[in-house]
Amino acid sequence: MTYAGPGSLSTVVDETTKTFDVIVVGAGPAGSAAALEVARAGHSVALVERGPFPGAKNVYGGVVYGRILDELVPRWWEHMPVQRWVTRRSTMVMTPTQALTVDFRTQDWGKPPYNGATAHRADLDSWLAEQAVEAGAVLVPSTVVTSLLRDRTGAVVGVRTDRPDGDLTAGVVIACDGVNSFLAKEAGMYKTGHEAEHLTLGVKQTLALPRQTIEDRFAISGRDGVDIEMLGCTGGIPGGGFLYTNLDSVSIGVVLALTGVSKAKTRPEDLIAELKRHPAIAPLIKGGEQIEYSAHLIPEGGYHAMPELIGDGMLVAGDAAAMCLAAGIWLEGVNFAIGAGMYAGRAAAAAVKSGDVSKTGLAGYRTMLERSFVLTDHRKLRDFPGLVLSDRMQQRYPGLVCDLVQGMFQVDNPLPKPGLRKLLRRATRDNGVRLRDLLRDGWTGMRGLR
Amino acid sequence: MTDRRYAEAAFEDVMSTVEFRVAERPHITVDTDVCRSCTTKACVHACPADLFVPTSEGGILFNYEQCFECGTCYQVCDGEGAISWSYPDGGYGVVFKRG
Numbered sequence: 001m002t003y004a005g006p007g008s009l010s011t012v013v014d015e016t017t018k019t020f021d022v023i024v025v026g027a028g029p030a031g032s033a034a035a036l037e038v039a040r041a042g043h044s045v046a047l048v049e050r051g052p053f054p055g056a057k058n059v060y061g062g063v064v065y066g067r068i069l070d071e072l073v074p075r076w077w078e079h080m081p082v083q084r085w086v087t088r089r090s091t092m093v094m095t096p097t098q099a100l101t102v103d104f105r106t107q108d109w110g111k112p113p114y115n116g117a118t119a120h121r122a123d124l125d126s127w128l129a130e131q132a133v134e135a136g137a138v139l140v141p142s143t144v145v146t147s148l149l150r151d152r153t154g155a156v157v158g159v160r161t162d163r164p165d166g167d168l169t170a171g172v173v174i175a176c177d178g179v180n181s182f183l184a185k186e187a188g189m190y191k192t193g194h195e196a197e198h199l200t201l202g203v204k205q206t207l208a209l210p211r212q213t214i215e216d217r218f219a220i221s222g223r224d225g226v227d228i229e230m231l232g233c234t235g236g237i238p239g240g241g242f243l244y245t246n247l248d249s250v251s252i253g254v255v256l257a258l259t260g261v262s263k264a265k266t267r268p269e270d271l272i273a274e275l276k277r278h279p280a281i282a283p284l285i286k287g288g289e290q291i292e293y294s295a296h297l298i299p300e301g302g303y304h305a306m307p308e309l310i311g312d313g314m315l316v317a318g319d320a321a322a323m324c325l326a327a328g329i330w331l332e333g334v335n336f337a338i339g340a341g342m343y344a345g346r347a348a349a350a351a352v353k354s355g356d357v358s359k360t361g362l363a364g365y366r367t368m369l370e371r372s373f374v375l376t377d378h379r380k381l382r383d384f385p386g387l388v389l390s391d392r393m394q395q396r397y398p399g400l401v402c403d404l405v406q407g408m409f410q411v412d413n414p415l416p417k418p419g420l421r422k423l424l425r426r427a428t429r430d431n432g433v434r435l436r437d438l439l440r441d442g443w444t445g446m447r448g449l450r
Numbered sequence: 451m452t453d454r455r456y457a458e459a460a461f462e463d464v465m466s467t468v469e470f471r472v473a474e475r476p477h478i479t480v481d482t483d484v485c486r487s488c489t490t491k492a493c494v495h496a497c498p499a500d501l502f503v504p505t506s507e508g509g510i511l512f513n514y515e516q517c518f519e520c521g522t523c524y525q526v527c528d529g530e531g532a533i534s535w536s537y538p539d540g541g542y543g544v545v546f547k548r549g
Binding site for chain 1: 520522526536540
């Protein structure tokens with residue numbers, strides 16, 4: 001018996017009849033989108049999921065951007081299980097006693113084709129997997145893929161599962177097995193063994209509140225919702241915070257750089273507790289009853305941290321390929337997973353049809369990713385993840401910004417108003433920031449926005 | 451110390467809101483001989499489910515039953531081969547309803 005894990009070894013098998021044309025590992029957004037496209041192209045496809053149902057193992061941090069679904073499900077917004085449509089997007093920069101919020105609201109995002117939605121992953125992922133099943137994919141739940149099967153040339157020809165007689169063979173294996181992707185590692189697609197510096201740990205509490213209370217506190221109505229992203233609320237650990245509204249609950253949490261977590265002596269739940277006590281947050285969540293706690297790793301390294309995406313008989317998509325976009329004010333992942341999975345499914349289907357499932361035969365995957373938002377956005381914003389988690393952005397800029405704004409709005413009569421230059425000098429000095437560094441970081445940020 | 455005790459009690463309540471279908475086979479194993487020479491014991495502070503507890507002899511006590519299956523422990527582990535981590539058997543382990 002083998003178990004999925006960092007030390008798994010591939011099994012060499014002789015070429016046999018294929019059980020399926022394509023096997024997709026993991027019924028998250030990437031996997032279901034992949035299976036859907038393979039099935040629609042008329043090929044046989046298994047969608048193997050280790051949880052008892054799709055979404056059981058999955059956690060996200062706030063917003064699902066659905067427009068990529070235009071290519072998969074017509075009028076998807078009428079069917080997708082949504083909690084609320086995000087019509088208010090806030091970015092909050094805070095210190096323990098201050099908070100500056102940039103709050104944007106548009107009613108455009110509250111009507112078709114919408115922009116972002118909050119959802120429970122158990123509902124969302126199950127729904128997307130259902131689309132694949134309706135198109136003909138075979139969902140195999142409660143089944144762990146423990147290793148890859150290869151032929152004598154090293155090409156991937158299937159998977160071993162933890163079911164009795166559980167070997168499944170296929171022309172193409174699409175690994176959508178999430179952030180820990182033991183399959184991508186087993187296939188040697190990650191160049192470095194040590195990926196901890198590109199990972200963050202997200203922890204989240206969901207708190208039940210009456211629907212009316214949520215609408216009153218967050219100034220929304222109907223199915224409108226709010227997503228708040230925060231910087232400066234994670235103690236000494238690089239990261240950020242979030243708070244978003246579901247229909248009759250709110251979810252609050254922090255995202256922490258894993259290397260920071262391992263050095264700190266603060267436990268993750270203590271940081272959530274501290275955030276919940278913050279004067280800008282406490283009134284919003286007051287009286288909320290704990291209904292779930294969750295944690296998940298997030299691949300935040302972006303473009304620089306991605307593995308090889310194509311091998312002989314194998315593709316990697318979604319979190320397994322480190323495709324979460326954590327670029328400061330843009331925090332996306334589910335949409336990248338759906339997009340990448342969709343293109344992987346199309347590339348696999350084309351390769352099966354042409355009879356060439358080698359790396360060359362599957363190369364269309366890379367082309368499609370590069371022509372779309374998936375790799376275009378990631379390449380453009382490749383320097384953002386590092387900037388966001390940098391010491392200055394984390395430890396110094398929140399205080400600098402808050403002090404600057406406090407200085408602008410504080411009336412110190414009989415003293416006259418200080419000039420902006422004086423305020424800036426004072427705020428940079430008090431927060432230990434050199435103007436030179438501020439300008440350089442600003443330049444890095446601007447370059448990404450071109 | 452009152453605060454810390456309060457926090458611990460509250461954390462148990464928080465964990466009790468999560469559904470776990472506990473498998474017979476532990477999907478985490480720890481080689482505590484390796485842990486004894488580990489000075490950081492990062493798993494103790496980093497594991498979001500608080501599953502790792504240092505013992506007075508310098509080893510590590512752990513349970514696998516309330517594991518979120520995030521992978522933090524093996525990622526932060528400094529000790530070569532101290533933590534072996536795999537997925538729980540199919541259908542077992544954490545079941546998120548609102549993840």
